[in-house]
């Protein structure tokens with residue numbers, strides 16, 4: 001009997017989680033951020049229900065500040081795969097003109113991501129939302145449950161989280177409450193890349209190195225993705241060979257200098273690199289324990 | 301890049317060096333990133349060595365602030381294996397966390413402070429690891445640098461724990477003389493313990509044979525969901541809890557007992573001839589048998605009977621103590637059933653680990669109970685099957701996970717035993733109100749029925765006295781619209797207004813039921 005590899009075990013566990021949520025909740029939705037973790041999660045969901053279609057839609061919380069290539073990829077990928085995609089924007093915040101330049105990453109993230117997400121979940125009356133978060137991403141995630149409970153306001157109360165034993169998930173909730181489910185909890189960044197390579201899952205080309213226009217800002221390489229980018233006095237647009245380890249809103253995503261142009265090269269680079277992927281995410285640097293705080297407010 | 305995956309749990313009392321040990325393992329396996337590393341170097345004492353415990357300080361900060369004391373999971377990999385570490389605080393009151401971390405562990409690592417030796421909590425941790433079925437126990441005698449790396453000290457504790465664990469049923473117990481701060485026998489064999497014949501801890505974790513008794517156990521495939529596609533496709537999806545499944549194999553679907561043959565197996569997108577636990581699969585059967593979530597596919601040769609009454613060990617995890625008169629939800633594989641914990645046989649004394657009589661279980665208590673599930677569970681003994689012998693108990697009111705359970709004995713009661721008749725009290729507890737039969741004036745009956753129903757009551761209009769009495773026996777509120785009341789049941793006067801009628805019904809419901 002062949003021993004299952006770690007990827008097969010992680011895959012089997014993730015599929016089990018996805019099926020449990022689909023079976024136990026009335027109206028689940030899968031958060032789709034267009035990033036590599038979402039790509040892996042969607043592929044796992046497709047496998048969980050093949051040959052049938054996904055029994056839930058994908059939901060993209062759109063801040064309007066994603067990279068142009070992300071939007072193009074999203075539309076192409078979901079159309080090709082026949083996936084039902086819902087897009088939500090916090091129109092109120094956009095009308096108020098909230099943007100990543102004038103409002104600081106905290107206020108901006110709260111309005112367009114956290115609030116946007118809570119609005120979308122309430123409007124869709126979703127009782128379960130899948131997210132692609134992993135426990136290895138950040139300190140406060142290490143103790144996150146696979147089924148993470150949220151109260152009627154979508155907020156996370158550390159005291160009300162339930163112990164999780166074996167693979168028996170308690171899915172009982174009261175009306176108005178919901179859960180976030182994390183099928184990739186036990187995956188590392190490396191696992192995700194290896195899985196995407198093994199399964200030949202497409203990813204946004206921004207993960208691969210190319211010459212791109214960037215400016216150096218607070219020690220980070222920020223890409224000038226469209227004309228809305230504001231340059232500070234003295235900032236020079238440079239052409240550099242860069243790629244992204246995590247993707248989000250372009251003004252808040254730091255690029256790394258790299259020559260990796262394939263999944264294999266990304267994996268090799270990752271194995272020799274010693275920087276955590278969140279270094280490129282400006283939103284975590286705001287304050288110590290910021291992720292914990294955001295989670296309590298309802299962020300993923 | 302095909303490596304396998306080992307899950308282990310690390311337990312110790314406060315200050316035994318658990319954070320330092322885990323931090324060092326992560327550091328040595330290069331699972332820590334430079335930015336994290338420089339953060340910790342900055343936080344470590346000026347010019348001093350790295351304080352490894354800072355890498356996993358998440359839980360500590362919480363402990364100090366008095367909030368969530370919880371299980372944290374960390375990940376690292378070496379060239380040989382991928383590891384998932386469950387980091388659990390080891391206080392007496394944290395039995396719950398250790399049970400959580402231990403439930404999926406292949407190895408339990410227990411820390412002993414070389415200056416303090418084997419303490420009651422060490423025995424408690426070892427017992428709990430055994431109860432949750434962890435196959436391998438690794439005992440780290442830590443802070444050997446403070447005990448001059450003296451062999452006699454190590455041997456004393458080793459002997460003491462070998463004796464203690466002999467009865468606990470571990471597959472193997474392995475010992476390590478360690479200094480977590482200085483690194484002795486963590487990754488490299490230490491020159492300061494020439495008398496130690498074993499491997500360093502990391503090498504042990506990399507090479508220990510992962511005991512997967514689940515693989516050799518008979519097939520159990522609890523169905524999570526039924527997948528339909530097009531006109532013909534019907535697949536039964538689930539994670540194989542134990543054993544393996546082949547195309548062509550004859551299976552029985554429990555509890556119905558219907559038989560069929562496996563015609564195709566999809567394992568995560570690949571058509572395979574055979575699949576083994578813990579793979580997630582979708583199975584097609586030759587016949588149009590009725591299968592739904594909660595059913596279990598088993599080999600035709602060895603069907604398991606439903607158990608309605610079983611003995612189990614419970615780890616109570618909720619602030620609200622166990623109440624034997626209440627009904628709970630029991631989630632077992634993919635089936636959630638109602639059940640009662642009819643009797644607490646005994647519980648474990650935390651200090652002495654002796655069995656003591658108990659009426660109920662409280663937070664962090666461990667005890668043996670009799671569980672009654674009227675619809676039955678397709679369970680195995682936990683010692684034989686960690687997947688189908690495990691269940692969780694859910695409080696139906698708070699929805700909290702109240703306990704973790706491990707089946708010890710199936711059908712604890714002798715066969716043919718008299719079933720306990722269902723009492724009116726039990727029905728009342730289930731439905732949330734007492735039963736009632738009454739006659740009402742036909743003019744207001746429809747209104748009254750709707751009004752009561754909308755208040756969440758289980759009410760029904762019936763056409764005869766006999767029907768009213770039958771429904772009352774079933775625990776319902778039965779309204780019999782009739783112009784001619786009879787003395788057998790209460791009546792609402794023909795002249796009563798709607799509000800008066802409603803008031804009377806609510807008053808009757810509030811009054812205690814006559815025996």
Ligand SMILES: Nc1nc2c(ncn2[C@@H]2O[C@H](COP(=O)(O)OP(=O)(O)O)[C@@H](O)[C@H]2O)c(=O)[nH]1
Nearest residue numbers: 314315316317318319320353442443479480481
């Ligand atoms: N001398 C010595 N001190 C140790 C050793 N392991 C841990 N310590 C110290 O013991 C204290 C508690 O360690 P820590 O890892 O925080 O313990 P935890 O509470 O079990 O996580 C710290 O001051 C450590 O530096 C060891 O092997 N030798």
